[in-house]
Amino acid sequence: MNANKKIEEGLEHIRVAEKSLKTSLLKWRPDYEIAAEEYNKAATCFRNAKAFEQCRDSLLKAADCHKQNRSLFYAAKCIDQAILVCKELGDLRDVPAFAERAANMFQSHGSADTAAASLDKAAKIVEQQHPEQALNLYLHAADIAMVQDSSRQATEYVSKVSRIYVKLKQFDSAADSLRREIGLHQQNESYQATGRLAVALVLVQLARGDVVAAEKAFKEWGNYCEGPEVQTLEMLLQAYDEEDPESAKRALSNPFIKHMDVEYAILARDLPLPEGAATAPRASVRENAAPSYVSPNLQTAASLENDIQEVNDKMDDLKTESKTAKDESDEEFEGGLC
DSSP, X not given: OHHHHHHHHHHHHHHHHHHHHOOOSSOOSOOHHHHHHXXXXXXXXXXXXXXXXXXXXXXXXXXXXXXXXTOXXXXXXXXXXXXXXXXXXXXXXXXXXXXXXXXXXXXXXXXXXXXXXXXXXXXXXXXXXXXXXXXXXXXXXXXXXXXXXXXXXXXXHHHHHHHHHHHTTOHHHHHHHHHHHHHHHHXXXXXXXXHHHHHHHHHHHHHTTOHHHHHHHHHHHGGGSOHHHHHHHHHHHXXXXXXXXXXXXXXXXXXXXXXXXXXXXXHHHHOOOOOOOOOOOOOOOOTTOOOOOOOTTOOOHHHXXXXXXXXXXXXXXXXXXXXXHHHHHHHHHHHHHO
16 A cells, blocks of 8 residues: 555656656746656656666666756766666666766766776676676776776786686687786786786786797786795696696696685686597406416417427427438448449
């Protein structure tokens, strides 16, 4: 009953707003300020009644009225509220477009920081279901922050971009984004963060299948890493260079890699290991197996040697007999000549 009452109250505010937008013989220009105020009141009533679609529509109409009245900041704020209502509805299709529209209005008003924050807020809303759309919003927010020379804020947005690229397995873009992020951290003199990103960049290059690029990244940025990180990366790169999957697995199981940002920890977990030299599997031995069949006609090595020895003995006997016969023949021949 209370919800119906709030809806009726909201509809009444809409009627007042529509009336204020009409012109007449004595009223040449619509009263956008009153209309925007009435639409805002209607949106509040609909929100309390949980009529979120009507609430969103009222906020968008209020934004149009503020825009017509050249109140761009308030128009953008109404669109920001409409984004939150879309979240309540579970309908995120229009959120990126609303966010871009609000950001442009904030920028036109001269509130660039608010524009970047609005894009960031909208990106967080759509990131789980639509990471590609969140990616574009974060990129826009980073560009705005860079224009405003807010490098620390830009670094935060670029960091989110890098992680989404890794999540989407767009490793080429992730490597470029990580290099950009490293440059921003160097600009901010955040050297510890630079070392962690060097580890992430090595992992991304290995995921690309480019061991040479991974080694180059380590040589270029490894001096920002701490001692344990350096040892782990050296072990990891050596394992890939020598195609040693066991050593690579041990390196990737290092605690500091597991405690990196979730996207990089998952990347390390799913990273293809180097293919080592294949070893032939050992022959399995069956217990209580019957002895192998041996043919009765098959000669053993010992019997074969005995046969060979007998043949050799016979050959020697034949040679001896032949020599004896020859000697006797020679003696007879010599006696005949005498």
